[in-house]
Amino acid sequence: MSNHLTDEQLVNYAYRTLADTQREMADFHLARCPQCRARLAEHEALQRRIRYSIMDRRRQTSPSAQMTFAAIAPGLKRSRRLIMFWKQSNQLLYGAITLAILVILALGLIVFFGNLSQPSAGTMESKDEPLATSTSTAATSQSTDTPAPTATISVPTSQAQISAAEPITYIVQPGDTLELIAEKFGIPLADLIRANQDFIQAGQELIIPVEKPTPSTAPPPPTGKIDVTFGYGVQADPRGDTQANIEHIKTLGFGWVKFQMPWKEVGPAPGGNYIWMMWDEAIDAYASNDVKIMLSIVKAPDWARPADDDKSVDGLPANPANYANFVAQVAARYQGKVQAIEIWKEQNLWYVTGGKGRIDPAAYVQLLQQAYLAIKSVNRDMMVISGGLSPAGNVGDLATDDIEYLKQMYELGAKGYFDALGAHPSGYNCPALADWETVEDSTVSFDGPFRARHHSWCFLGTMEGYREVMVANGDGDTPIAPTEFGWGVSSIPEPGYEYTRDNTYKEQAQWIVEAYQWAKEQGWVGPMLLWNLDYGVTAPGTELGYFSILNTPAYEALVNMPK
Amino acid sequence: MGTDMSNINALIQRWQAGDERAAEAIYNQYRDATFGLAYTLLDHPADAEEVAQDALTYALTHINRFDPEKAGFTTWLHTITVSRCRNKRRRRYLPGLSLMAWLKGGGDAPDPAPGPEGRAIQKATSDEIWAAIQTLSYPLREAILLRYWADYTYQEIGEILGCSMRTAQSRVRSAHKRLRATLAEDDWIKLEEELQ
Numbered sequence: 001m002s003n004h005l006t007d008e009q010l011v012n013y014a015y016r017t018l019a020d021t022q023r024e025m026a027d028f029h030l031a032r033c034p035q036c037r038a039r040l041a042e043h044e045a046l047q048r049r050i051r052y053s054i055m056d057r058r059r060q061t062s063p064s065a066q067m068t069f070a071a072i073a074p075g076l077k078r079s080r081r082l083i084m085f086w087k088q089s090n091q092l093l094y095g096a097i098t099l100a101i102l103v104i105l106a107l108g109l110i111v112f113f114g115n116l117s118q119p120s121a122g123t124m125e126s127k128d129e130p131l132a133t134s135t136s137t138a139a140t141s142q143s144t145d146t147p148a149p150t151a152t153i154s155v156p157t158s159q160a161q162i163s164a165a166e167p168i169t170y171i172v173q174p175g176d177t178l179e180l181i182a183e184k185f186g187i188p189l190a191d192l193i194r195a196n197q198d199f200i201q202a203g204q205e206l207i208i209p210v211e212k213p214t215p216s217t218a219p220p221p222p223t224g225k226i227d228v229t230f231g232y233g234v235q236a237d238p239r240g241d242t243q244a245n246i247e248h249i250k251t252l253g254f255g256w257v258k259f260q261m262p263w264k265e266v267g268p269a270p271g272g273n274y275i276w277m278m279w280d281e282a283i284d285a286y287a288s289n290d291v292k293i294m295l296s297i298v299k300a301p302d303w304a305r306p307a308d309d310d311k312s313v314d315g316l317p318a319n320p321a322n323y324a325n326f327v328a329q330v331a332a333r334y335q336g337k338v339q340a341i342e343i344w345k346e347q348n349l350w351y352v353t354g355g356k357g358r359i360d361p362a363a364y365v366q367l368l369q370q371a372y373l374a375i376k377s378v379n380r381d382m383m384v385i386s387g388g389l390s391p392a393g394n395v396g397d398l399a400t401d402d403i404e405y406l407k408q409m410y411e412l413g414a415k416g417y418f419d420a421l422g423a424h425p426s427g428y429n430c431p432a433l434a435d436w437e438t439v440e441d442s443t444v445s446f447d448g449p450f451r452a453r454h455h456s457w458c459f460l461g462t463m464e465g466y467r468e469v470m471v472a473n474g475d476g477d478t479p480i481a482p483t484e485f486g487w488g489v490s491s492i493p494e495p496g497y498e499y500t501r502d503n504t505y506k507e508q509a510q511w512i513v514e515a516y517q518w519a520k521e522q523g524w525v526g527p528m529l530l531w532n533l534d535y536g537v538t539a540p541g542t543e544l545g546y547f548s549i550l551n552t553p554a555y556e557a558l559v560n561m562p563k
Numbered sequence: 564m565g566t567d568m569s570n571i572n573a574l575i576q577r578w579q580a581g582d583e584r585a586a587e588a589i590y591n592q593y594r595d596a597t598f599g600l601a602y603t604l605l606d607h608p609a610d611a612e613e614v615a616q617d618a619l620t621y622a623l624t625h626i627n628r629f630d631p632e633k634a635g636f637t638t639w640l641h642t643i644t645v646s647r648c649r650n651k652r653r654r655r656y657l658p659g660l661s662l663m664a665w666l667k668g669g670g671d672a673p674d675p676a677p678g679p680e681g682r683a684i685q686k687a688t689s690d691e692i693w694a695a696i697q698t699l700s701y702p703l704r705e706a707i708l709l710r711y712w713a714d715y716t717y718q719e720i721g722e723i724l725g726c727s728m729r730t731a732q733s734r735v736r737s738a739h740k741r742l743r744a745t746l747a748e749d750d751w752i753k754l755e756e757e758l759q
Contacts, residue, residue, distance in 0.1 A: 011739055017717065017732040046743055053692035054603065054711040063598040067612050069590040072620045076586060079624040268591055275591045277570055 005029060005036045007043075014043045045492065048541065052494060055542070060312050065303050068269050207272030221369075221416040222376055226383055228420045228479045230520055231255045231527040232563060233294065234549070235484065237538040238278065242285045245534055248550070249291055252558050257286055258294040258483060258529040260345075263326055264301035264314075276333065287337035294385070294529060295334075296342040296483060297327050298352065310355025316344070320367040324374035331379040340527065342422050342483050343371045344387035348400040357397035361408040365417075368409075372417040385526075386414065388422035388483040391456035402456060403465050410473040420481035420526040421470060425462035425515075427487050429502040432511035433518060436461035444502040459485065459515055467524060481526035482519070487511050488546030500546045509557035512549075516561060530558075571636050578626055586623050593619065593637075596713075597644055603708050604648040606697060614651050618644040634722065641713070642723045645705065652701065695745045699738055706734035707742075 005013070005026060012018045013026050030037055233256025236245045249257055259282070267274050286293055304317040317323045327341055347364045350356050364387070372384045386409070389402035406421075430439050430449050436458040439449055448457060455461030466480055487508045488500035512530060519525040536548030549555045571592070577585035597619055601611035622629070622640050629639055696704060702724075709720045720731040 007740070008736075011736045015732070015736055015739065017736065043739070043743075046746075047739065049689070049692055050696070050707065050739065050742060051711040053689040053696070054708060056689045057603055057693055058599050058712055061599055061602050061608075062595055063612050063615065064608070067594065067598060067616060069587045069594075072590070072616055072623075073583075073587075075620060076623055077583070080581070080583075265595075268594065273587065273591070275588055277574070277588060277592075281570060 003029070004033065005039075007039075010036070010040050010043050013040060014047050041492075048492065048494070051541065062264075062302060062311070065269075069273075070269075219373065221372060222380075225478075226381060226419050228383060228481070228526040230525055231292070232516065233258060233292070233527055233529040235259070235529055235532040237532075237534050238282045240534045240538045242282055246286060246289045246291060248533060248555075250289070252555070253561075253563050254558075256292045256294060256339075256527050256529060258296060258342075261295045261297050261330070262299040263297055263304075263323065264299045267326060268301050270301075270303045272329075274329070283334055283337050287334075292340070292527075293334075293338045294340040294342060294383075294483065294527065295330065295338055296345050296387075297323075297330065298344055298387075305354065309358060313351040313355055315352070315354025315358070316347075316360075316363060316367060320363075320370045323367055324370035327371045328374035328378050331375040331382045335379050335382075338382070340383035340385055340420075340481075341371075341375060342385040342387060343368050343418070345422070345483070346390035346424065347387050348389050348392060348402055348405040350398045359397070359400050359405075361400075361405055362412050365409055365412040365414045368414055369417045383419045384417070385420045385422045385481050385483060386418040388424040388481075390424055391426050391462045393452070393454050393456060402462070403469060406466060406469050410469065410475070415473060415475050418478070420479045421466060421475075422483045423462060423466055423480050424484040424531075425459045425482050426456075426485060427459040427511055427515070428457050429487075429499040430458045431507070432459050432514040434458050434460065441502075444499075446499040446502055448499065459511075460518075463519075463525075476524070479524050479526040482528045484529060484531040485515060486531040486547045486549075488543070489552075490543075490546040493546065494543050497543050497546060505553045508549075508552065509554040512554050513557050513561050516558075572631055575626060575629065575631075575636065578623070586626075589623065590619055593640060596637075597640060600641060600644050600708075600712060601648055603712055604645065604705065605651060610651055614644065614647045618647050621647075637713075638715075638719055638723060641709075645709075645723050649701075691746070691749070692742070695742050695749070696738075698745055699741055703734050703738040703741065706731055707738035710735050 009018070009022075009026060013023070013030075018026060030040060232252070232254040234249065234252070234254055235258040236249075238259045238261075245257070261279065266276065266279065283293060299314045300317040300323065302311060304319070304322045305311070305315045306318040309315045327343070330338070331341060344352070344364065344367065346352050347361075348359055350359060353359050353364075368386055375382050375384055389405055390399070391402055392399040394401045394404070427434075428449060429441075429444050429446055430436070436449070436453060436455050439458060441450070455465045463480065463482070467476075470476060470478060470480070487503050488497060489503045489505055489508050490497060490500040493500045516528065519528050530549065531547050532544065532549070534548060534550050535542070535544035536546075536550055536552075539545055549558070571589070574585045574589050574592075578589060594615070598611055598615040601614040601618070602608060605611050605614065618640065622643055629636060633639075634642075696707065699707070705724055706720060709715045709723060710717075715723070717728045717731045717735070720735070721728040724731060726734075
């Protein structure tokens with residue numbers, strides 16, 4: 001092969017900046033030249049690593065607690081008033097000009113019909129109207145601009161009328177003042193202000209910071225657990241194409257969707273100013289199409305975390321009551337729309353628990369207990385699922401063996417505080433029904449499952465291992481909900497995902513189907529959520545995409561799977 | 564993306580009509596991303612926070628100038644952020660810019676021989692690549708960061724940086740080539756240290 005591609009051409013090719021004809025020529029050469037293919041692969045590997053490094057950096061950084069809206073609000077209000085003032089001045093000016101023109105016209109008419117007996121006062125009055133209208137508009141816009149509480153006080157909603165399901169938020173009514181609302185709920189005004197803003201508007205949702213009981217030992221869980229049955233589901237990107245994803249779930253014949261809801265995105269600042277918008281939209285859309293929704297609520301905002309933990313990774317809150325309060329808000333807000341909440345996830349790993357050496361089953365069990373009680377106090381029908389543990393062995397201060405962790409959870413009194421036990425039974429590069437003690441495959445490049453045998457390499461090893469612990473703890477009536485499972489496929493994986501190189505799309509399809517079929521027969525498996533539907537489209541080229549089933553044979557296989 | 568966009572446009576309309584809660588919602592939705600972009604560009608947390616607050620204040624104050632027909636809100640906000648980062652950088656760094664940095668930034672190095680860089684690339688960690696990105700000249704850094712930080716198209720990168728699409732493409736490619744050379748160089752240095 002003569003005329004090898006130059007580095008310049010290869011980089012052009014990798015970055016997709018070649019013109020069509022040049023690209024076709026390059027394709028023609030690459031199809032026949034292994035050397036150039038290898039050089040291209042090298043460029044593409046660097047390209048991926050650059051991308052990965054930048055995204056990694058992006059994931060790791062977040063602003064300090066000082067960067068808040070409150071810090072810019074006063075300046076913003078001033079500039080806004082100035083702009084409004086100009087608008088009003090203009091309106092007045094236009095009004096005045098209109099009036100002047102009309103007066104001149106009227107005078108002209110009067111002069112023209114000079115011998116009319118008297119100028120009509122009625123006509124003059126009607127010509128006053130534009131001015132009157134413009135001033136009243138100005139007055140209205142000003143009243144929304146400056147939120148001065150009015151003297152007319154009426155509270156149409158009595159405390160008894162506020163639904164027991166939503167004890168912590170309150171919609172401001174016309175005529176309300178902060179003082180009045182504080183009095184109504186019997187809380188100090190300062191607390192109410194601290195939890196909200198220093199001014200209010202009708203229709204606004206207020207947080208009522210009523211103290212919740214937070215005893216050091218959790219009260220016993222309410223009796224009468226909810227009925228958890230087997231179900232098919234898939235995790236989707238909440239920012240993905242909602243309508244398309246609903247269609248896909250219907251086509252797959254699935255009933256559930258799961259989203260990860262990061263607490264730090266919904267409540268980035270203390271004081272209960274939540275950003276629900278995106279979630280309201282997505283949840284309404286899925287719920288109105290009868291798709292059951294599971295939310296995995298993770299990632300404490302910085303303000304709620306201990307001062308001394310590692311902020312470059314995600315972490316648990318310093319006070320579990322803050323998390324309990326947040327998940328209760330979610331349970332109340334989406335009553336009848338969201339059916340299940342998963343309390344954290346993979347809490348046996350360092351990077352979701354605030355840094356190296358901070359994995360702490362006792363802290364997690366407290367979080368689980370308080371969250372369970374808070375959710376049930378506002379919405380008894382909400383299924384509470386314990387955070388799916390990561391299938392892992394003991395790795396220094398980075399990871400705790402998931403089965404050991406589960407045993408500790410029971411020792412610490414977690415029993416009764418979840419309707420289903422969450423699990424993440426990944427299969428790595430082992431077939432769905434493989435036995436972890438005997439699995440063998442000479443064709444694979446990643447030999448972890450055979451070199452260091454452990455239950456967590458295999459789907460069944462994790463599922464049956466957890467079941468054993470639950471039965472031993474007298475909790476055999478509580479089902480396991482696999483809230484994340486699946487097999488990844490990639491020809492050039494990111495570091496840490498090397499095992500995905502061994503899997504083919506055909507195996508991925510076959511193993512997912514086998515796992516579902518097996519689980520359906522057990523009688524102790526609850527909703528089973530595949531990881532994942534559409535990240536291959538919304539986050540192409542990332543490790544999330546390796547597990548995405550959109551446009552893969554797995555999708556077809558799941559459509560045709562008997563359910 | 565579809566739901567997100569309709570969302571932000573509704574918020575913008577509400578804020579244009581004077582609803583302050585909408586301004587706060589916009590702020591909260593873009594706070595982390597704006598800071599993140601400034602931080603990747605400046606690599607200095609305090610400066611990044613100042614610039615991000617500045618950019619958000621400007622965008623919210625001048626919300627009436629935003630034209631959804633012309634560009635997405637995110638692109639508009641990022642254009643403001645990029646421009647403020649440039650100002651900040653000019654004030655902070657230009658007087659101290661060394662001759663070496665200028666020399667390193669300009670011109671195209673010849674393609675190094677294939678071989679060692681393969682190893683370097685395989686061994687380079689995310690942090691090493693980040694360190695190499697910091698040695699790029701500022702225009703190249705802007706281009707490659709925008710390409711991957713938010714997956715912008717070359718067209719969008721051109722719009723944000725105020726250059727043509729072709730220039731955006733060529734800057735991204737130059738950044739790649741320079742990073743490749745830098746990483747290979749680092750690897751040779753390491754190899755020599757090991758041998759000594």
